[in-house]
Amino acid sequence: MVGQQGKGVFVRDQADADEPVVSAGDDVLTKQLAEILGAVRDLGDRVARLEESVFQESSKADRSGR
Template sequence: MVKHTGRPGYLQIADDLRAQIRGGALAPGTPLPSTAQLAEQYDASLSVVKMAVGILRNEGLVIGQQGKGVFVRDQADASAGSDLADEVAELRTAVQDLSARLAKVEEQLATSTTRRSARGSR
């Protein structure tokens, strides 16, 4: 049940579910109760429960499967997600570097073409 502590209800629900996941009460592969069941369990609205589950998704603790529900992720899978994020960051850096190098080559090419045009018009 959500308590009137000044802390938003969705954070309280996320904290409780997170503790259950980390404590082993909700094991990897276990489905979370439905949104409606969680809303009843915590005496909260559906939107508050959805926000709480969204936090857990962003943290990589749970994963949704369309039409099947939301399941507790295996922590090995969650760490693979962080590896993927690292790889994406490396790719972004490489693309930025290549873009800067390409801009430099294009600038040199434009300067070289301008010089040739100036020589040819003399």
């Protein structure tokens, strides 16, 4: 049996059991997932730089007595 999310569970012949089940959309989904993960990493880096910049400015203002 082979389960496919959103589609159901299907029974296969034993002869086909050695072959992996890969749909044509899996390659596209893998590429899209890689792009999304890259974008999330980039956003995380940008947020970290912004936070670093803001917190450095805040601590400078605290030390100057503002």
